Amino acid sequence: MRIAKIVWLCIFPIFLLTGCWDKFELEEQAYVVALGLDKASDNLLSVTFQIANPQVGSTNKGEAPNEPPSDSISFVVPDIISAKELANSVVSRRVNFGHLRTIIVGEKLAVTSEFQHIIGTSLRDPELRREINLIISPENASEFIKNNKPKMETRPHKYYAFMTQRWRETGEVPYSTLNRYYSRVAGELYLAIYATTQKYDQRGSPNEDNYLAGQVPQKGGDPVQMIGSAVFKNGRMIGKLTGEETRYALVLRRRALAHTIVASYADPLNSKYRYTVRLVRRGNTQIKVDVKQDPPVVNVNVPLICQVLSIPSLIDYPRDTHKQKVLKASLEEIMQSKAMQLVQKTQRQYEAEPFLWYNAARMKFWTLREFEAYHWEDRYSRAKVNVDFDIRIEMFGKQLDPARPQQQGRG
């Protein structure tokens, strides 16, 4: 009995070594940090991998001083998973999607109806996570990856990680993950990040956020511009919104992912100048959908806190409550008219909404079948929409009076 026990004790730990089939050595992995998808001929897909070189940026860089921080390879294959296998005919290490955070899709592929299925089928692979960010670029994704050589970020994954954080703060691009893409593949509009490494029509505009990617007048710096969004309906791209429109689209949604808007608006008392404000959400945007009427009535109320950051016109807003009222009214009016322009654009051009108002409409129905029978997207394109901004001017920065040169001379 005793011997049997000892034998058992010796044999049992062997079973604890499970995972032998799935073990992998960190050293033998090639981590893909960005994946590019492009349309190739004959229903095929051109897949580009950007593989990180973990040695660069670490302390033992000295062992391999001439290696680049990342390498990119492209293949023409039927789907993403087979590309992963094929990649191993070139890459010495096992290609691993475990740390993949970004998928870049060329616009030519995004406009096709197959795009949805390409992404959908690859989600079966457990290595592909649903939180991967989706970026749409007007040029080919392979070109985007090749051109994207950020100067200050040696390691490519850091670049994407930091950029995601900035996007969520500014709201100039939407927060677009595969998970969100997949919950909005039906009639509703889905917004994806729009970015490019190319320069288009670069004219300065007084509205600093009214650009699409590639239009921002920029000299020097990193080649990639990320601003604006690609609009998806039924899983394929049908249009794009500028940075400003994207911001309004996000502000009209019920819940904000904590972004603040810093933007400039025309001064109501001196039209030569523009003042700059920071707008922060005070709470959830109130959305009321009246489905009893036909066409339905949508009432939207956006509560915002406004922080005035600069007043180049030198008008004394901080101390004059009457002028503050004028400022507030003009700000509300400008924002309202811009929001309404966007709403009308979505109603006429896309016949669907990116504001997630379907959630509020859905609330009014008892069962799914009733909601489906209502055909929200059709009704929305005819709906009467009222948008109100409720702005509270909270502060004027840390200076009461602007510094005036003549006053200083007198004093």
Added chain:
Amino acid sequence: MIKLSDGKIGTREFLSIVMFSIGIKFADTTPDILFQFGKNAAWMVPIFSMFMLGIPFLILLLLIKKHKLGLMELLFALTGKYIGFVLGLAMFVIVFMDTAVNTRSYIDIVNAMYFQRTPIPYLLLMLLAVSFYIANRGFETIGRTAWIVFPYIQVVILLLVVFVLEDSDVMHIFPIAGPGMPQIIRQSAAHSAVFGEIILLAAFFPFVRQYKDFRFASIVGFTVACLQVAFFCAVYVLVYDFPAVRQLLFPFHQLARTAAIGQSVTNVEAVFFFFWVISSVVRFSILLYLTVFLFGRIIRLKEFEPLLPPMTGFIFMLALLPENVVVTNVIREWLLNLSSIFLIALPFLLFLIDRWKGRLQT
């Protein structure tokens, strides 16, 4: 004071046993089944099932209180040797099949989400071997183990909810009735065996110290377990929205992959997987023990524990039969529908016989 172990368990141990056999079901393939018919209102199903099984269970409690007997003894005392044998056999078959199908579906999860290259028989062997190891130590050990790990598991799964809070939206729950109330209620009844273990666990009554402990632990455990499953079904909808939630398998594990602590700490699913494996092992040790216990009782064996190794072997072989997770789910669905009727009807049947016998005596 160190009390001498009497092989019996108290309130907290039995409470954890109830929680591990029922409350952990949100993390396996149960939500997949619930979402198929419950759609975005799948979270209501556990609540309805709770009432549908709760009433028969309360009746069973009355009988247990009156006779001070466990479910199996009660069965034989009330229905006699032959009918008792048939009903007991039916219960045994339910637990036996349920254990086999469930081990397989757990292994399907592990295989699909974590270890794709490891052969299924090997994973199955590991799970059953470890569960057997605990079950073999007797019921007291199972209860103690369950109680030791219970708080950790609860804390970890609550943490998971906190981590995914950012990705969820309350508005996804609407339209509130989903496929419509009649459909939900009808299907909740047909699938109430999802939580049917509570009836079967009454067989363990002789192992619990007092009737009071048993009553408290089973009622509280059952309610909390059902609410927990309901809560998680709601969380899945809040994060994934309908219809996307219906298309994905193993929502708990996909949720664990979504979880992120801030920006830099991501890919934390291994932590949740670890705790999930522990709870699965506890769950299957309970089920294994229950299978053997029921079998021992129907063939009137005093010493039933030596049956554990062969029974584990049978379950292992049976669990290897289904080809993939879809087949497993179909079998499970079929088993659920059948056993739902049986488990709801059984306490009523016993109650009627008890009444009838009582009248005969007076």
